[in-house]
Amino acid sequence: MKVFHINTYDQMGGAARAAYRLHTGLLGMRVESRMLVRWKHSREETIRCADPGERPPRLQKDFSLIEAVQEHYIRRSRTPVSNTLFSFPYPGIDISVDPEIQGANIANLHWVADFLSSVTLGRLFRSGKPIVWTLHDQEAFSGGCHYSAGCKGYENGCRDCPQLQDDPLGLPAAVLKDKQGLFEGADLTIVTPSRWMAECARRSLLFGGRRIEVIPNGLETNVFKPSYRPKAKERIGLNPDTRTILFGAEYGTEKRKGFAELMRVLSACRRDPDFEAWTREERICLLCFGYPAAEWEQAGLKVMSLGYLSSQEAVRNAYVAADVFVQSSLEDNLPNTMIEAMSCGTPVVAFAVGGMPDVIRSGENGILLPPGDINGMAIALVEMLSDVEKRAHLGRNARRCIIEHFSLHLQAGRYLTLYESLLKDRNRQKRPLKDAPAPRDGADEGFLRGDSVWSAEFGTHVEKLRIPLRLESFDRMTRFLEAENDTLKAESEARLRQVFLLTEEVGTFKKGLARKQAEMNEMSSEMARLEKDRIDRGEQIARLREKLAEMESESADRLDQIHHLDESTVKLNQALKEKNETEEQLLAEVRRLDADRVERGGQIERLLEKLAGVEEENAKRLDQIHRLDEYTVELNQALKEKNETEEQLLAEVRRLDADRIERGRQITITGKRLKDLEEKEATRLKQIGALYDRLEKLEAVLQEKAKAEETLLSEIARLEEERRGSVEQIESLMNEPGRKDGDSAARIMGKDRLIASLGKKLKVLEKDLQQCREALSREAEKIALNEKTSLQEEADKQRLQKSLEKSEICIVEMEARIRLAERERELMISKLESQKKILGCRLVRVLRALRVLP
Numbered sequence: 037m038k039v040f041h042i043n044t045y046d047q048m049g050g051a052a053r054a055a056y057r058l059h060t061g062l063l064g065m066r067v068e069s070r071m072l073v074r075w076k077h078s079r080e081e082t083i084r085c086a087d088p089g090e091r092p093p094r095l096q097k098d099f100s101l102i103e104a105v106q107e108h109y110i111r112r113s114r115t116p117v118s119n120t121l122f123s124f125p126y127p128g129i130d131i132s133v134d135p136e137i138q139g140a141n142i143a144n145l146h147w148v149a150d151f152l153s154s155v156t157l158g159r160l161f162r163s164g165k166p167i168v169w170t171l172h173d174q175e176a177f178s179g180g181c182h183y184s185a186g187c188k189g190y191e192n193g194c195r196d197c198p199q200l201q202d203d204p205l206g207l208p209a210a211v212l213k214d215k216q217g218l219f220e221g222a223d224l225t226i227v228t229p230s231r232w233m234a235e236c237a238r239r240s241l242l243f244g245g246r247r248i249e250v251i252p253n254g255l256e257t258n259v260f261k262p263s264y265r266p267k268a269k270e271r272i273g274l275n276p277d278t279r280t281i282l283f284g285a286e287y288g289t290e291k292r293k294g295f296a297e298l299m300r301v302l303s304a305c306r307r308d309p310d311f312e313a314w315t316r317e318e319r320i321c322l323l324c325f326g327y328p329a330a331e332w333e334q335a336g337l338k339v340m341s342l343g344y345l346s347s348q349e350a351v352r353n354a355y356v357a358a359d360v361f362v363q364s365s366l367e368d369n370l371p372n373t374m375i376e377a378m379s380c381g382t383p384v385v386a387f388a389v390g391g392m393p394d395v396i397r398s399g400e401n402g403i404l405l406p407p408g409d410i411n412g413m414a415i416a417l418v419e420m421l422s423d424v425e426k427r428a429h430l431g432r433n434a435r436r437c438i439i440e441h442f443s444l445h446l447q448a449g450r451y452l453t454l455y456e457s458l459l460k461d462r463n464r465q466k467r468p469l470k471d472a473p474a475p476r477d478g479a480d481e482g483f484l485r486g487d488s489v490w491s492a493e494f495g496t497h498v499e500k501l502r503i504p505l506r507l508e509s510f511d512r513m514t515r516f517l518e519a520e521n522d523t524l525k526a527e528s529e530a531r532l533r534q535v536f537l538l539t540e541e542v543g544t545f546k547k548g549l550a551r552k553q554a555e556m557n558e559m560s561s562e563m564a565r566l567e568k569d570r571i572d573r574g575e576q577i578a579r580l581r582e583k584l585a586e587m588e589s590e591s592a593d594r595l596d597q598i599h600h601l602d603e604s605t606v607k608l609n610q611a612l613k614e615k616n617e618t619e620e621q622l623l624a625e626v627r628r629l630d631a632d633r634v635e636r637g638g639q640i641e642r643l644l645e646k647l648a649g650v651e652e653e654n655a656k657r658l659d660q661i662h663r664l665d666e667y668t669v670e671l672n673q674a675l676k677e678k679n680e681t682e683e684q685l686l687a688e689v690r691r692l693d694a695d696r697i698e699r700g701r702q703i704t705i706t707g708k709r710l711k712d713l714e715e716k717e718a719t720r721l722k723q724i725g726a727l728y729d730r731l732e733k734l735e736a737v738l739q740e741k742a743k744a745e746e747t748l749l750s751e752i753a754r755l756e757e758e759r760r761g762s763v764e765q766i767e768s769l770m771n772e773p774g775r776k777d778g779d780s781a782a783r784i785m786g787k788d789r790l791i792a793s794l795g796k797k798l799k800v801l802e803k804d805l806q807q808c809r810e811a812l813s814r815e816a817e818k819i820a821l822n823e824k825t826s827l828q829e830e831a832d833k834q835r836l837q838k839s840l841e842k843s844e845i846c847i848v849e850m851e852a853r854i855r856l857a858e859r860e861r862e863l864m865i866s867k868l869e870s871q872k873k874i875l876g877c878r879l880v881r882v883l884r885a886l887r888v889l890p
Contacts, residue, residue: 037455038068040137043146046073046083050372051147051172054229054253058144058170059083061254061448070140072131074151084136086151088129088490095127098492101502102126104509105207108516110180113201118185119291121149122199123175125211127492128153132160142455145169149182154211155493158218166458168451170227170251172369177215177240179208183292183367190240205501205508214495215242225458227451229253229370230391249454252394253370254447255379257439259348260355262381262431268357272340274321279314279421282323282358282382284373294364294387297410301364302337304414311418320421323358325351325373355380359427360420365389366407375442378402378434383427385416395442401433 041059045052055071059082062069069082076085091099106124114122129151131137143165145152152160161167173182179194181187187198194208219242226248228234234250237243266276274280283298302322305311314320321338325345345351355361361377363386370391374384378395386392388404396402403420405412420427494502 037142037452037459038140039070039142039144039455040140041069041071041144041146042073042131042148042152043071044074044148044151046071046076046078046080048075048077049147053372054172055146055170056083057253057255057444058447058451061444062452064445065448065452067448067452070136072134072137074129086129086131086134091490095490095492099127101506101509102492104513105505108512109207109505109509110200112512112516113203115199115201117187117198118181118183119289120185121175121182122180123149123182124180124207125149125175126153126155126494126498127490128156130156130159130489130491132156132163133489138163140165141459143167144451147172149175153491153493154214154218154495156491158222161219161222161224164223166455166462167222167224168227168454168458169224170229171233171237172229174233174236177237177242179210179212181208185292185367188239190236190242193241205504207498207501207505210497210501211495212242213497217497218495225249225454227251227454230394232390232394233369251447251450251454252391252442253372253375254442254444255372255375255438256348257379257443260352260376260379262435263352263356265356265359268353271353272323272342272357274340274357275319277319279320280323280358281320281360281362281417281421282325282354282377283362283364284325292365292367294366297366297408297413298362298364300410301362301413301417304410305417306336308414308418310422314421323354325354351376352380355382358382360385360417362413362417363387363392364413365392368392370394375438379438379442381431381435383420383430383434385413385420387413395437397437401430401437403430 039062041055043052043055046056047053052073059069059071063082071080071083072086073083074086076083102124110122110124131152137143137160143160143163145157145167146169148157169176171177174184174190175182178184178190179197181197181199184190185199189195189197189208190212194212195206197203197208200208224246226234226237226243226246228237228248228250229252231250234248237246237248269276269278269280283295284293289295306315311320315337318338321340323340323342325342342350342354345354355377358377359382361373361382361384363371363374363384365371366387366389368390374386374392375395377384378401384396384402386396386402386404387407387409388398389407392404396404398404403416405416420430493499498505
């Protein structure tokens with residue numbers, strides 16, 4: 037399989053780096069891959085430059101028109117909405133006649149602005165071969181803008197473009213209509229690095245309905261890999277403890293890159309006290325690719341420009357040296373810088389735009405913020421710089437994510453699968469292609485080198501605008517040149533005014549120069565006078581010199597005499613001095629010897645005193661050593677006794693422990709007995725309750741019988757009273773006549789029978805009452821016996837409980853005694869250790885005093 041990648045550059049720019057990486061990845065998979073570029077900077081043999089040579093003279097007017105349109109109709113008419121590139125897609129280079137392109141199985145287009153025009157693209161599509169177009173921005177399906185800044189005009193014709201202030205001819209709409217016509221019927225497959233770009237392409241008027249695949253960019257994970265960060269910081273001249281934030285400033289003036297927002301983020305960071313402290317102490321540094329604008333100095337932070345790094349090793353070291361990489365873009369596809377930083381283990385903080393969410397899972401391998409969330413990004417940066425563990429965790433996950441999903445091998449494999457699927461469908465029926473504009477007469481004149489030819493032809497709709505576009509563009513150019521001319525005139529007039537002012541200053545200077553000349557003439561005459569006076573004074577000096585010479589000769593003779601006298605005097609003085617010195621030396625020696633004798637005597641006395649003191653001190657120290665030895669023996673004896681006591685205590689502890697185990701066993705048995713007793717007591721309590729119920733019933737019956745007895749007794753008393761009354765009546769009636777005897781006797785007999793029956797009933801009631809009393813007494817005896825038994829059981833239970841409590845108290849006391857013994861043992865051991873140390877120190881001092889030890 038032979039694949040040709042077509043891009044404007046081979047290495048410069050993000051699209052070029054992505055295309056070159058794909059090219060090298062396919063080469064690594066043994067695919068015959070080649071690149072065709074407009075401008076070549078590398079020395080790769082697999083990359084060829086499409087060089088059409090110089091522009092043909094006959095096309096010079098067309099090129100002038102295109103340059104005027106790009107410069108004056110588009111660039112100088114941009115609105116503040118965006119300052120990203122806006123391309124007029126002409127002129128172009130026709131590469132469809134290139135033999136290698138014709139011989140390729142697949143042509144993969146990348147970023148082809150300033151290389152291929154809509155017309156030359158149409159001719160390439162007419163070749164009928166499968167074309168894959170990897171979209172690195174939105175220019176391919178728009179009317180000229182490379183990023184739409186939120187505009188959706190590419191979905192409905194690019195009318196009323198918000199990025200152009202004045203568009204009377206509707207140029208973007210015409211460009212898009214030409215693309216529709218020229219691309220119609222092309223065997224074209226769209227590939228986007230991000231889901232966001234794929235969604236934009238699906239919604240576009242130009243690519244809607246075409247096959248669109250998402251294949252993320254890959255990179256060399258074996259090149260962009262983590263390393264020791266402090267060492268990387270040292271390589272660029274930073275302290276390893278310095279906190280670093282990396283960003284790209286290569287296109288620092290481009291609004292969509294969000295550098296104004298990043299400036300606001302850093303200003304918000306400085307409201308954090310820790311961040312401000314790092315700034316004051318210069319423990320934080322901004323690293324940037326390229327050369328940042330002067331406004332970055334207003335941030336008040338240390339900024340280190342890394343320049344344009346030419347080697348991958350230098351770029352990797354920059355990523356590794358960064359603690360955090362900031363991607364502040366407000367609109368982007370899938371930036372290479374983001375995946376390169378993550379591959380090097382550097383966490384990324386970015387706005388959730390474009391392809392950022394495809395790679396970053398916020399909180400897991402980086403931080404994503406809503407677009408334009410200045411405070412949120414500031415908080416995320418401060419937290420990231422403060423938390424080393426969080427940075428390391430996010431960096432490790434970022435590296436893992438890139439290896440698993442964004443390696444160059446995976447990207448090349450996905451593209452290879454796509455190429456193979458397209459070639460398998462190669463035999464399908466080809467769709468008819470709409471003819472692209474044929475080359476105008478003499479187009480072959482542009483064919484110079486590299487099998488490529490210049491083409492300045494426009495599409496149908498732009499061609500209709502050629503004349504008004506020329507008029508409008510050149511009119512704007514004329515107005516611009518007039519404005520420039522007016523500016524130049526104003527500058528010329530200003531310079532003329534400056535010349536007049538300078539002329540006046542020159543006249544003034546000349547007058548001053550004349551005054552200076554007159555002054556110089558006066559000074560010259562004065563100098564002549566002074567020179568004459570100098571000559572006269574020179575003659576006087578010569579005469580004085582002659583006289584001085586005579587006086588000097590006389591003085592020389594006198595000086596000779598004086599020298600002789602001086603020499604004699606010096607000799608005498610020297611001899612006298614030597615004699616005095618000798619005498620003084622002798623006296624000094626005598627005084628010194630006398631002082632030395634006195635000093636030596638004093639030293640001898642002091643040494644004797646010191647020797648006596650040392651001997652006395654040695655005797656004292658020997659006594660101390662003897663006492664210390666005795667004390668040591670006593671301490672050892674005490675330690676031995678303590679050890680014995682400790683052993684006894686340990687034995688007692690073991691005995692107590694065994695006793696505690698035995699008591700625990702007994703307590704367990706007692707607990708079981710108590711449980712049985714509680715169960716028996718519960719049963720007996722139930723029995724007692726039943727007995728109480730029966731007793732209550734018996735008491736109720738007894739009460740009823742007592743009431744009946746009381747009733748009978750009252751009745752008997754009444755009958756007894758009646759009997760007495762009857763007896764009295766009988767006695768009174770015995771004296772009455774006989775006629776009444778029979779009735780009285782009958783009544784008396786009736787009363788006697790009633791009394792006899794009542795007596796029988798009374799005896800029966802007395803018997804029942806006696807039986808009830810006996811039964812009640814028996815029940816009372818049973819209740820008393822049960823109460824006695826329950827009281828005995830309660831007493832046993834209380835006695836066992838008291839025994840258990842005594843055992844627990846004994847155990848607690850023994851444990852307290854054990855702890856106390858252990859504390860006493862520890863205190864004794866520490867006291868013995870401290871005494872040993874003290875004795876050792878005293879012994880060392882004694883030995884040092886005796887000079888046994890140094």
